[in-house]
Amino acid sequence: MTFEKIMVTGASGQIGSELVPFLSEVFGKERIIPSDVRPNSTDPRFIALDVTDRTSVDRAMDKYKIDTVFHLAAILSANGEKNPELAYKVNISGMYNILESAVRNKVKLVLTPSSIGVFGPDTPKENVPIETIARPVTMYGITKLLAEHLGNYYHARFGLNARGLRFPGLISYKTAPGGGTTDYSIEMIIEAAKGKNYKCFLRENSKLPMMYMPDALDSLLKLAEAEDSRLKHRTDFNVASFSVTPKELETELKKYFPRFQATYEPDFRQSIADSWPGSLDASAAVTEWDFHPNYNLRATVEDMIIHLKTSK
Ligand SMILES: NC(=O)c1ccc[n+]([C@@H]2O[C@H](COP(=O)([O-])OP(=O)(O)OC[C@H]3O[C@@H](n4cnc5c(N)ncnc54)[C@H](O)[C@@H]3O)[C@@H](O)[C@H]2O)c1
Known part of the structure; x- marks a missing residue:
């Protein structure tokens, strides 16, 4: 085509x-x-x-x-x-x-x-x-x-x-996310990279798929x-690359910023997150059009931090 x-x-x-x-x-x-x-x-x-x-x-x-x-x-x-x-x-x-x-x-x-x-x-x-x-x-x-x-x-x-x-x-650093329930992941990485702590609007064990x-x-x-x-x-x-909870993301970020701490104060977005699955079967995308994600949680966080540092 x-x-x-x-x-x-x-x-x-x-x-x-x-x-x-x-x-x-x-x-x-x-x-x-x-x-x-x-x-x-x-x-x-x-x-x-x-x-x-x-x-x-x-x-x-x-x-x-x-x-x-x-x-x-x-x-x-x-x-x-x-x-x-x-x-x-x-x-x-x-x-x-x-x-x-x-x-x-x-x-x-x-x-x-x-x-x-x-x-x-x-x-x-x-x-x-x-x-x-x-x-x-x-x-x-x-x-x-x-x-x-x-x-x-x-x-x-x-x-x-x-x-x-x-x-x-979706996790990214170029443009602020548009008011979704998974925005916490981007906000947490950005705040950690700034040397700040983060108040998360989801519970620490809310597992959601990400990319x-x-x-x-x-x-x-x-x-x-x-x-x-x-x-x-x-x-x-x-389609999805990995699943993560806010706590697991905090733990990953602590590898780069040992003093980083997140606190958890769920708001109205918690009930939205609770209604969504923790992981997806993406096998049809693999079979029908060769879906192949390259970034797991570790690679995503590492790349985000590199780019956030260089775009300061
Ligand atoms: N970002 C994510 O994590 C995510 C996850 C799942 C699905 N999606 C889907 O991907 C698509 C894009 O998402 P996004 O994250 O870029 O959203 P976003 O909110 O960042 O961007 C949406 C854009 O649509 C524009 N818009 C709003 N009303 C409009 C209108 N009436 N006419 C023309 N433009 C209008 C806004 O100005 C904004 O720039 C959406 O369909 C969304 O449902 C996004």
Whole structure:
């Protein structure tokens, strides 16, 4: 599959701000159209685009002759609980507009990250397969699950090449995370690297699956380029690199910063974390598109610290 013009929605966010340079490197700068409701003013390629505005989405896809969309615009889990109406609007109307417009504009691929948020308290906790009980209890999870189904529907009904993968918590240092429940991991590493202690908003034993950003970018590209004939799944691939509790992360950080200490004062985000699994079965992604993460917890923390030191 060749990608001539790639639009990235939500490009100013945690993933988008790294995916845009990554895709620019792989496909060439001129092929990437980054867009966001709050555009990055330092990149002249950026266009202002609100994905809830159908006319603007249609106009942008037509004007820039878009044939590929990485649809990242969304409201994340913790922010979604603060403003469920906005989460519904952006995550559902936004997804619908992108899919509808993609069909009309004969787009070749729409790739949308989903999330471990699609799971709920009735889901088994460990090594969770793709097909399982998924009864999310957050607005974020409900919208992400519906978005997966919408993608599958548009594939079955209109032949649209919709693809997606369920990211775990993503750890990165370039752009602040956008209000998710796993943000504690990034905050803890950053505070430790500054020589400060950290008050964690989750319990010390809350185990959640995670992934380092370079592996997340690599998996988005691999799924985008996967042979269609190999795919048995489309929009709901589980991916994860390692699972960790806040206490285990604190212990790993103490190897570099022996005086570092975390305290634990769970807030409303604890109940979101409690509804999510501790580990995922990513075997379908391995079999169908060669998912292969490179960073475990140790390598993630080590690389984060190196980059946080050099970006001071
Ligand atoms: N970061 C993670 O840990 C994680 C984990 C699982 C899944 N995901 C998924 O990955 C995708 C991107 O996540 P992220 O972490 O980059 O999120 P983020 O919150 O950092 O970025 C989302 C971007 O969307 C933009 N946006 C919000 N409303 C918009 C609208 N109406 N129109 C256009 N843009 C709008 C925001 O301005 C922001 O720049 C989301 O679909 C999210 O559900 C992320």
